[in-house]
Amino acid sequence: xxxxxxxxxxxxxxxxxxxxxxxxxxxxxxxxxxxxxxxxxxxxxxxxxxxxxxxxxxxxxxxxxxxxxxxxxxxxxxxxxxxxxxxxxxxxxxxxxxxxxxxxxxxxxxxxxxxxxxxxxxxxxxxxxxxxxxxxxxxxxxxxxxxxxxxxxxxxxxxxxxxxxxxxxxxxxxxxx
Numbered sequence: 001x002x003x004x005x006x007x008x009x010x011x012x013x014x015x016x017x018x019x020x021x022x023x024x025x026x027x028x029x030x031x032x033x034x035x036x037x038x039x040x041x042x043x044x045x046x047x048x049x050x051x052x053x054x055x056x057x058x059x060x061x062x063x064x065x066x067x068x069x070x071x072x073x074x075x076x077x078x079x080x081x082x083x084x085x086x087x088x089x090x091x092x093x094x095x096x097x098x099x100x101x102x103x104x105x106x107x108x109x110x111x112x113x114x115x116x117x118x119x120x121x122x123x124x125x126x127x128x129x130x131x132x133x134x135x136x137x138x139x140x141x142x143x144x145x146x147x148x149x150x151x152x153x154x155x156x157x158x159x160x161x162x163x164x165x166x167x168x169x170x171x172x173x174x175x176x177x
Contacts, residue, residue, distance in 0.1 A: 004168060004169050004172045007165070007168070008165055008169075011161060011165060012047070012055075012059065015043060015158070015161065016043065016059065016062055016063060016066070019039050019040055019042075019043045019063070020040065020063070020066045020067075020070075022039050023036075023038070023039045023040050023067075024070055027039060032142070032146060033138075033142060035139060035142040035143045035146055036143070036146065037143065037146040037147040037149070037150040038112055038115065038143060038147050039147075039150060039154065040063040040064075040066070040067060040082065041063075041082070041085060041108070041111060041112055041115055041147065042108055042147060042150065042151050042154050042155070042158075043059065043063060043154075043158065044056065044059050044060040044063050044082050044085050044086045044089070044111075045085060045086070045089040045104070045107055045108045045111045046089075046104065046108075046154075046155060046158045046159075046162075047059040047060075047086065047158075048060070048085070048086045048087070048088070048089030048090035048092075048093070049089045049090065049092045049093055049096045049103070049104065049107055050093070050096065050158070050159070050162045051090070051093070051162070052090045052093045053086070053087045053090030053091055053093070054090065055086075055090070056085075056086030056087055056088075056089050056090035057083050057086045057087045057090065058086070059086055060079075060082035060083045060084070060085050060086025060087070061079050061082065061083040061086070063078075063082045063086075064077075064078035064079030064080065064081060064082030064083060065078075065079040067079075067082070077122070081115060081118055081119070085111050085114075085115060088111070089107050089111060092107060098159060098163065101152075101155065104151070104155055105148060105151060105152075105155075108147065108148065108151050108155075109144060109147075109148055112140075112143065112144045112147045112148075113140060113144055116136075116139065116140035116143060116144065117136075117140065120132060120135050120136075120139075120140070
């Protein structure tokens with residue numbers, strides 16, 4: 001039973017590291033009109049509604065902390081935003097069904113929109129930058145659309161990994177019964 005938990009932790013860490021490398025090394029070269037998808041948010045939201053609020057918060061905090069370390073402005077800013085995103089998506093675990101992609105797309109879309117608005121309000125607005133329509137139309141909406149497009153590719157992979165881990169956990173649990 002302990003090896004199953006360790007395996008889940010290792011797989012989650014590998015997914016987070018791969019997502020971080022994609023976000024910071026690959027996607028900047030795939031920018032369209034200065035916008036890149038938010039892959040760390042896709043992973044955070046996916047773990048939230050697949051595994052619940054607790055794992056969503058843990059994955060979100062680690063994702064945000066990695067982004068904080070990379071950006072270097074304030075440690076903890078993105079960690080808090082991603083932690084909240086992981087928790088909110090985790091609340092939807094009760095109504096989440098593996099086969100239906102509509103709910104994950106809707107949740108990731110809403111999460112990305114709220115993420116963009118919270119970053120605007122907490123960084124730009126506090127510096128007296130009141131050009132929200134420009135930021136919304138040029139940054140938030142294109143990033144959300146790009147993130148949705150990447151979600152259509154990444155979500156089935158994350159779902160496959162989650163299913164395999166759950167099957168392994170069920171097999172391991174049935175041996176002890």
